[in-house]
Amino acid sequence: MIRIKYLLVITCGILNADFVQADPEADRLALVHYYQNRFPQVDLQEYANGLYAFDENAREQWLEMEDFPPYEIAIEEGEGFFNTPFSNGKAYADCFENGGIGVRQNYPHFDSAMGSVVTLELAINQCREANGEDALPYLKGELAAISAYMSYTSRGNTMNVRIQDEDPRALAAYEAGKQFYYSRRGQLNFACSNCHAQSAGSSLRADRLSATLGQATHWPVYRSKWGEIGTLHKRFRECNVQVRARPLEAQSEEFRSLEYFLSYMSNDLELNGPASRR
Numbered sequence: 001m002i003r004i005k006y007l008l009v010i011t012c013g014i015l016n017a018d019f020v021q022a023d024p025e026a027d028r029l030a031l032v033h034y035y036q037n038r039f040p041q042v043d044l045q046e047y048a049n050g051l052y053a054f055d056e057n058a059r060e061q062w063l064e065m066e067d068f069p070p071y072e073i074a075i076e077e078g079e080g081f082f083n084t085p086f087s088n089g090k091a092y093a094d095c096f097e098n099g100g101i102g103v104r105q106n107y108p109h110f111d112s113a114m115g116s117v118v119t120l121e122l123a124i125n126q127c128r129e130a131n132g133e134d135a136l137p138y139l140k141g142e143l144a145a146i147s148a149y150m151s152y153t154s155r156g157n158t159m160n161v162r163i164q165d166e167d168p169r170a171l172a173a174y175e176a177g178k179q180f181y182y183s184r185r186g187q188l189n190f191a192c193s194n195c196h197a198q199s200a201g202s203s204l205r206a207d208r209l210s211a212t213l214g215q216a217t218h219w220p221v222y223r224s225k226w227g228e229i230g231t232l233h234k235r236f237r238e239c240n241v242q243v244r245a246r247p248l249e250a251q252s253e254e255f256r257s258l259e260y261f262l263s264y265m266s267n268d269l270e271l272n273g274p275a276s277r278r
Ligand code: HEC
Pocket: 049, 050, 051, 181, 190, 191, 192, 193, 194, 195, 196, 204, 207, 208, 209, 210, 211, 214, 215, 216, 221, 235, 236, 239, 240, 242, 243, 258, 277
């Protein structure tokens, strides 16, 4: 509790929910400007490495872990699942542009026919269901492995999330995600931004806090704490619990909009998933 109080003190009054306005590109540039002013020593692309952009010691341990990446098995398994045909003879490759190779930078996107945000994980299950297969659970396991393989084939591509002008519902979904990020919730009454914008780079218990920029470039993630690979929405749920809020469902409309906002904020950064974290 004492540490939380300390965090409140250091977060006081630096940023608030009005910090960003309605235009996504203006929002993104404002955040870039904000972090670059605060951390002039951190290169923009470094934000894709999360807390390791700020913490030298943790970064060394992380680089050692990356010598034998703990997510490698998931990539291999994912490739196997990806290439195994459905019972109707079709495959994942038939559902995606470019056969699903190197496309992660375009997710999430707003699907006008559906009237909703489509994340890569949702698209994987849509593909399964369109081909008569059951949907997979969203937090980990087979779906996370397929997502890991698809991320791996997209490494080095630049995040390219679009908010289509021609459909005002796309901007509305982005706005909903942004509101979510800047709204306080839970018994501790913290917004995502209180930790990851105002307090980015500061310590919370054993961790430094990652910045908003780059939070979406590297999913799914193998976390030592999980002992396995997990999806971005699994992490969202943990951060809900962290402030003692009831965690929302993975792939709920709220979380998909949140991912839309967060991924747009990572535009122009290189994809580097899957990744490892403590
Ligand atoms: C009380 C502080 C706190 C709040 C509030 C909080 N988080 Fe976190 N979050 C953490 C900590 C601690 C970590 C682990 C260290 C890190 O990677 O930043 C983390 C990690 C993350 C990561 C993984 C970063 C990476 O590089 O893999 C994401 C994504 C994330 N949080 C998103 C959110 C979102 C979205 C919200 C709002 C729903 C939120 N967080 C609210 C403390 C917080």
